[in-house]
Amino acid sequence: MKNHVWRPLFVVLGLVAVILLVRLFIVPDDFSVGERGYMYGYHRLGNEQEWKDFKTKFRTSTYCNDCHEEKMAERVGSPHALIECENCHGLAGDHPDNPEKLTLDRSRELCLRCHTRLAYPSSQRKDLAGIDPQEHNPGDACVDCHNPHRPNLEEM
Amino acid sequence: MVHGEIWTIKEFFVLPNEYIYWSIQIVMYPFMTGLVAGAFVLSSLYHVFNVKQLKDIARFALVFSFALLPVAMLPLMLHLQQPLRGTNVLMTPHFTSAISAFGIVFLAYACIVASEIWFVYRRHFVNVVNTLMAKKQRTTLEKLQLLLNRVLTLGAMDIGEEALVKDHKAVSLLAAIGIPVACFLHGYAGFIFGSVKANALWMTPLMPVIFICSAVVSGIALCIITYIVTMKLRTMWAKRHQGEPGVPSIAMLRQVEDTEVRMSAKALLTFMVLAVTLELLDIIFRGYTAVKSWDILREVIYGLDFYKIFVFQYGLGNFLPFLLLLLPGVTVRRAAFCSLLVLFGVFMMRWNVVIGGQAFSLTFNGFMHYHLPIIPHDMETFKEGLFGAMFVMICPYVIFFFLNKVTPVFLEEEGH
Amino acid sequence: MKRRDFLKNTMIAVAGASIPLSALEMIDPRELFAAHPELRWVFLADTYKCVGCGFCVKACKVENDTPYDANVSRTWVERYVITKSGEVHIDSPKAARDGFIAADIYKGQNPLALEVDFAHGRVDKTSVPKGEFASIPEEDIAQAFFVPKLCNQCENPACVQVCPVGATYQAPDGVVLIDRTWCIGCGYCIMGCPYGVRFFHPVYKVAEKCNFCYHRISKGLKTACATACPFGARQIGNIRDPNDPVTKAIMSERIGVLKDEYGTKPQVFYIGLNKEVR
Numbered sequence: 001m002k003n004h005v006w007r008p009l010f011v012v013l014g015l016v017a018v019i020l021l022v023r024l025f026i027v028p029d030d031f032s033v034g035e036r037g038y039m040y041g042y043h044r045l046g047n048e049q050e051w052k053d054f055k056t057k058f059r060t061s062t063y064c065n066d067c068h069e070e071k072m073a074e075r076v077g078s079p080h081a082l083i084e085c086e087n088c089h090g091l092a093g094d095h096p097d098n099p100e101k102l103t104l105d106r107s108r109e110l111c112l113r114c115h116t117r118l119a120y121p122s123s124q125r126k127d128l129a130g131i132d133p134q135e136h137n138p139g140d141a142c143v144d145c146h147n148p149h150r151p152n153l154e155e156m
Numbered sequence: 157m158v159h160g161e162i163w164t165i166k167e168f169f170v171l172p173n174e175y176i177y178w179s180i181q182i183v184m185y186p187f188m189t190g191l192v193a194g195a196f197v198l199s200s201l202y203h204v205f206n207v208k209q210l211k212d213i214a215r216f217a218l219v220f221s222f223a224l225l226p227v228a229m230l231p232l233m234l235h236l237q238q239p240l241r242g243t244n245v246l247m248t249p250h251f252t253s254a255i256s257a258f259g260i261v262f263l264a265y266a267c268i269v270a271s272e273i274w275f276v277y278r279r280h281f282v283n284v285v286n287t288l289m290a291k292k293q294r295t296t297l298e299k300l301q302l303l304l305n306r307v308l309t310l311g312a313m314d315i316g317e318e319a320l321v322k323d324h325k326a327v328s329l330l331a332a333i334g335i336p337v338a339c340f341l342h343g344y345a346g347f348i349f350g351s352v353k354a355n356a357l358w359m360t361p362l363m364p365v366i367f368i369c370s371a372v373v374s375g376i377a378l379c380i381i382t383y384i385v386t387m388k389l390r391t392m393w394a395k396r397h398q399g400e401p402g403v404p405s406i407a408m409l410r411q412v413e414d415t416e417v418r419m420s421a422k423a424l425l426t427f428m429v430l431a432v433t434l435e436l437l438d439i440i441f442r443g444y445t446a447v448k449s450w451d452i453l454r455e456v457i458y459g460l461d462f463y464k465i466f467v468f469q470y471g472l473g474n475f476l477p478f479l480l481l482l483l484p485g486v487t488v489r490r491a492a493f494c495s496l497l498v499l500f501g502v503f504m505m506r507w508n509v510v511i512g513g514q515a516f517s518l519t520f521n522g523f524m525h526y527h528l529p530i531i532p533h534d535m536e537t538f539k540e541g542l543f544g545a546m547f548v549m550i551c552p553y554v555i556f557f558f559l560n561k562v563t564p565v566f567l568e569e570e571g572h
Numbered sequence: 573m574k575r576r577d578f579l580k581n582t583m584i585a586v587a588g589a590s591i592p593l594s595a596l597e598m599i600d601p602r603e604l605f606a607a608h609p610e611l612r613w614v615f616l617a618d619t620y621k622c623v624g625c626g627f628c629v630k631a632c633k634v635e636n637d638t639p640y641d642a643n644v645s646r647t648w649v650e651r652y653v654i655t656k657s658g659e660v661h662i663d664s665p666k667a668a669r670d671g672f673i674a675a676d677i678y679k680g681q682n683p684l685a686l687e688v689d690f691a692h693g694r695v696d697k698t699s700v701p702k703g704e705f706a707s708i709p710e711e712d713i714a715q716a717f718f719v720p721k722l723c724n725q726c727e728n729p730a731c732v733q734v735c736p737v738g739a740t741y742q743a744p745d746g747v748v749l750i751d752r753t754w755c756i757g758c759g760y761c762i763m764g765c766p767y768g769v770r771f772f773h774p775v776y777k778v779a780e781k782c783n784f785c786y787h788r789i790s791k792g793l794k795t796a797c798a799t800a801c802p803f804g805a806r807q808i809g810n811i812r813d814p815n816d817p818v819t820k821a822i823m824s825e826r827i828g829v830l831k832d833e834y835g836t837k838p839q840v841f842y843i844g845l846n847k848e849v850r
Contacts, residue, residue: 034741034742034743034744035744036741036742036743036744039732039733040728040732040733040741040742041741041742041744042738042741043738043739043740043741043749043751043754044751044753044754047741047749047751047753047754048743048749051783051786051787052786052787052790052791053787054636054786054787056635056787056788056791056793057634057635058631058634058635058788058796058799058800060793060799082802082803083627083802084627084799084800084802086631086800087627087630087631087800087802090634091631091634091635109670109671109673112671112673113624113625113626113627113670113671113672113673114623114625114671116672116673116674116675118624118672118675118716119710119713120653120713120716120717121713121714121715121716122620122715122716122717122844123619123620123623123624123716123717123718124620124621124622124623124803124805125623125624125718128623133673133674
C-alpha cells in the first residue's frame with residue numbers, strides 16, 4: 001500500500017495504451033509524411049490517386065470532332081472558333097451514352113456574357129462586338145438572326 | 157444550402173465563398189474552456205498558495221471544473237461538419253495545427269484534474285466502501301454504489317495518517333502542475349485564433365494572454381455564482397434539519413459564505429484589471445500602428461460592433477462590476493450580481509472576437525452580419541443556434557449534479 | 573566537473589545539435605527539387621484578356637461537381653470599376669457563373685443571392701431597396717477590368733499548416749488537395765486561407781477548394797476553366813519547364829501575385845494586377 005500515489009498514473013498509462021492501440025487499427029496504412037515534409041505533406045498517400053481518378057466531364061472539341069466533323073468545319077475562320085463547343089452545348093461527359101443528348105443553351109443571356117457592351121478601358125471586353133441589351137431587340141433570342149457558328153455580320 | 161449561408165448577411169463586396177463559418181459554438185468553446193481553466197485556478201489558490209479563506213470554495217471549484225471539462229469539448233463536436241470523425245484529431249494529429257494539440261492537452265488536463273479529485277476524495281471513497289461493507293443487507297442501489305466506489309478507490313484502501321499525508325502532498329503537486337496546464341489549455345485556445353494570419357482582427361500575439369486572463373475572470377465569476385446558489389440551497393436544507401447532529405448552524409453557513417465570496421471577489425478584481433488592460437492595449441496598439449487592415453477594423457470596432465464592444469463588453473461587463481466591487485461593504489448579493497455581469501462581459505468578449513473577426517471580408521471591401529438562428533428547423537440550425545448554445549450552457553450543471561452524488565462537494569469531514 | 577569543462581561540453585553539445593539542423597535546412601529544398609525536378613503546377617491569369625464571360629466558372633462547377641446553384645464556387649471572376657473620382661466598385665454576382673451581362677454594379681446586401689433579370693440583361697432592382705446600385709456612366713470610368721480568382725496552390729499553404737488531422741496536404745507537384753474521407757469539417761483551413769478560396773462542400777460536408785482540376789492536369793489536359801476560356805486569360809503551366817509558354821510569360825512579363833505579405837508564396841500569377849485587387 002506504500003505506493004498508492006502512483007495508481008492514477010497507471011490508469012492514465014492504460015488510457016494512453018488504449019488510444020495507441022485503437023490508432024493502430026483506425027489509421028490507414030498509407031498515412032504518412034509525403035514529399036513535402038510534415039508541415040505540408042502529412043496525409044493519406046492513396047488520396048492523390050483518388051483525385052487523379054476523378055471523372056472528367058469537359059471533353060474539349062477534339063472529342064466532339066470525332067463525330068461532328070461537319071459542324072466543326074462550319075466554324076473555321078469564324079471568331080467563334082475560339083469557343084469550346086461545350087461552353088454552349090453543355091459538358092459532354094460520356095455523351096452519347098450518358099447524357100444521350102446535351103442541353104444546348106440558346107438563351108440571349110448566353111450571348112450577353114460577352115456581347116453586352118461594357119466599354120471598359122484596360123479590358124479586352126471593350127473590343128468585343130457589343131450591344132445594349134435594352135435597346136437591341138429586347139426579348140428576342142440572338143440565335144433567331146445570328147448563326148452562332150458563323151456570327152459574322154457580313155454573312156447574315 | 158451552403159454551410160453558413162443561413163445566418164450570414166453580406167454587405168458590399170464580400171468574396172463568394174466567405175461566410176461566417178465559425179458561429180455560436182465557437183463562441184461557446186473558448187467561453188467554456190475559459191470557465192474550466194478559471195475554476196481550476198481558483199481551486200489552486202487554496203491548494204498551492206494556501207489561501208486558507210478559500211478552503212470551502214476550493215473543493216467545490218475543483219469538482220465543478222471537472223464537470224465543465226467534457227462540456228468544453230462539446231461545442232467543438234457540435235460545430236464539426238463531420239462530428240463522427242472528431243477522434244481523427246487523436247488518431248493522426250498534425251502538430252503544426254493549433255487545434256491538433258487540443259486532444260492531447262485536453263486529455264492531459266482531464267487526467268490531472270481527475271487525479272487531483274481522486275486524491276482529495278480517496279478517503280471518502282474508502283469510507284463509503286467501509287460503511288457499505290459493514291451493512292448486512294444492501295439494496296440494489298447500494299450494491300451499485302459499493303461497486304462504483306470500490307472501482308474508484310483503485311484498490312488503495314489505506315487511510316492511515318501516513319497515506320493521507322501522501323495524498324495531501326499529491327494534491328498540492330497536481331494543483332501546481334495543473335495551473336500551467338490549465339493556462340496552456342486555454343492560452344492555446346487563444347493561440348488558435350491569434351495564429352490565423354489571414355484574419356486581421358485575430359492575429360496578435362496578445363491573444364493567448366488575453367484569453368487566459370479573461371478565462372480566469374469568467375471561471376471565478378461562475379464559481380462565485382454557483383457557490384452562492386448551492387450555499388443558499390444548503391442553508392435552506394440546514395434550516396429544515398436544524399438541531400439534527402452533523403447539521404451546521406445557519407449563522408455559521410452565512411459567515412462561511414460571506415468570507416468565501418469576499419475573498420473570491422478580490423481575486424476576481426485582480427484578474428479583471430489584468431484582462432481589461434491587455435484588451436485595451438490591443439485596441440490602442442492597433443489604432444496607433446494603423447496598418448492596412450485598420451481602416452476596416454476601425455469600422456467594425458467603432459461602427460458595426462460599437463454597442464457589443466463598448467457598451468456590453470466593456471461597459472456592462474467590465475466597468476460596472478468593477479466599480480460595484482470596489483465600493484466598500486461588498487455583500488453576497490452584490491457579488492453575485494457583479495459576477496453575472498462579468499460572465500456576460502466575458503461572453504461578449506468571446507463573441508466580439510469570434511464573430512467580430514468574421515464581420516469583414518478578406519478583401520476589406522465588405523461586411524458580414526451574423527444572425528443567430530433562434531428557432532431550429534433542422535439539425536444545423538439547432539446545433540449552431542440559440543438552443544445548441546443553451547444545451548451547452550446547461551450541460552455542466554447536469555454533470556455536476558451527478559458528480560456531486562459521487563464526490564460530494566460539501567463534506568463536513570476534514571478534507572483537504 | 574570543472575567550470576571550463578562544463579562550458580566546453582555545452583559548446584560541443586550546442587554545436588552538435590545545431591549542425592544537423594542547419595544541414596537539413598540547406599539540403600531540404602534541393603532534395604525536393606531532386607525528387608521532382610520536372611513538375612510544379614502554376615497558373616497565369618491575364619486581367620487584360622479576361623472579358624468576364626464567366627464560362628470558366630460554369631465549366632468548373634459542372635466539371636468538379638460543385639452544386640450548380642449553391643452560392644459557393646471553386647473559382648470566380650471579380651469586376652473592378654474605378655471611377656475618375658477614385659471610387660472603387662467591385663462585384664461578382666453568383667461568383668460570375670452567368671458572366672457580367674449588366675453594366676450596373678450591385679452595392680447592397682447579399683450580392684450572391686441576387687436575381688438577375690436575364691430577359692433584359694440587367695439586375696432586378698424591384699426586389700431590393702433603391703440606391704444600392706451603382707450605375708456608372710461610361711465617361712466616368714477611369715479603368716475597369718475583370719480578375720479571375722482561384723486557389724493559389726501556395727508554396728507555403730497556410731490552410732495545410734492549420735489542418736489538425738492531415739486531411740489537406742500539398743502533393744509533390746505543388747497542388748493542395750483535400751482528403752474527403754479524412755476531413756473532420758472544423759473549418760480551420762477556411763479561416764486560415766487569406767484568399768477565401770475554401771468553403772464547405774454542400775453535399776460532402778467537408779472542406780472544398782480548387783485543385784487545378786487535378787484529375788485533368790495529371791492526364792495532360794488543361795484545367796476546365798482554362799479550357800473553357802476562349803481568350804486565353806487563364807492558363808495552366810509547369811514552372812519547372814523553361815519551354816512552357818506560361819513559364820516564359822512569367823519570366824518575361826511584369827506579373828503580380830495576391831497578398832504576398834502573408835508569406836504563403838502564391839503560385840497563381842497575374843498580368844495587370846491593380847492595387848485595388850486583394
